[in-house]
Amino acid sequence: MKSIDLKELNHLPGRKLGENDTFSFHCHPGLACFNQCCRNLNLFLYPYDVICLKKNLGIPSDAFLDDYVDVVLRPGNFFPAVLLQMADNDERTCPFLSDSGCSVYPDRPDTCRTFPVEQGLLVHQDKKKSELIQFYRPPDFCLGQYENERMTTKTWADDQDAATYHKMTIMWAELKAMFQKDPWEGEGPDGPRGKMAFMATYNMDRFRDFIFNSSFLKRYKVKSSILKSIRANDIQLMKFGFSWVKFYLWGIQGKNLRLR
Ligand code: SF4
Ligand code: SF4
Structure with missing residues (x-):
């Protein structure tokens, strides 16, 4: 879209x-x-x-x-x-x-x-x-x-x-529209920030591994109910990934994630 x-x-x-x-x-x-x-x-x-x-x-x-x-x-x-x-x-x-x-x-x-x-x-x-x-x-x-x-x-x-597909695609298109301006600060989309954004939106198994097996949870506080759902559910994880990209690239604070 x-x-x-x-x-x-x-x-x-x-x-x-x-x-x-x-x-x-x-x-x-x-x-x-x-x-x-x-x-x-x-x-x-x-x-x-x-x-x-x-x-x-x-x-x-x-x-x-x-x-x-x-x-x-x-x-x-x-x-x-x-x-x-x-x-x-x-x-x-x-x-x-x-x-x-x-x-x-x-x-x-x-x-x-x-x-x-x-x-x-x-x-x-x-x-x-x-x-x-x-x-x-x-x-x-x-x-x-x-x-x-x-x-x-x-x-x-x-x-x-x-219907569900359309809803999910619109959610993605709204985030994708934010990339009409260059967010990479000189690194380009192949840099570390670009790789992170791609993983958090498209590569759910790798993103889940990153959340639960890196220092992510030492640096960020995530609601326990959200942690439970993203551990088991790819769709919830994808939605969390969209919020994470907004926070990571543009500092937009969602209600489920904050710095410790
Ligand atoms: S198979 Fe269906 S959608 Fe594909 S070209 Fe024929 S009518 Fe169109
Ligand atoms: S995914 Fe299925 S419906 Fe879509 S182009 Fe391929 S064969 Fe056709």
Whole structure:
């Protein structure tokens, strides 16, 4: 999900969807294009996607990041994007595409659930408010757009069981928007502070190890109820990681963490 500013809002491709706007869409195996969309993608993965996919595959976050993603710093960005690495074949298929369809379907990423709608986060000038903007943008080859079923963004999200994914992605996009300005004080995103921020947002198993097996808890006081939940739960740990990055990089104090 990209951050959008007001100037570019009216120039983005696709049809902007309001809450009650409808669009035609139905995807099913009977269509000639079935699974054609699962190849040659720039498929962005957000922190919650990584948690769900590594759980589906039964591997630690380190191994998932090593084996399945490209970490790319795009021009004008100060935090890297995480993209699912396509297979090294002529069609650059998604690594999870099997003969019978998506092999990680219950845990597929947010972008796959949202397609053919794209989402962006309009961050208002005062940075205190953000607004989810949605665009209907099926590619020409996608035949689902010619089917008769009518959807709204809400019925489509319900159909795809995407509400939690959207919520987590928005949470991440709000933090990511803070990286529009360079926070690295000359170190760059590959420096120690950048590595810490990446670990605390994307690499939950490593981040948990850091919290419980370094001097972290000697330096910072964390509520016992929070410690209990982040020890066992990756989603709580991810949310804690977001707060930690805000505190670590910008000194923004959350209610669950303070210096000793
Ligand atoms: S209808 Fe669109 S989303 Fe469904 S398989 Fe075809 S290309 Fe993919
Ligand atoms: S994760 Fe599944 S739905 Fe998404 S591109 Fe890959 S195969 Fe397709």
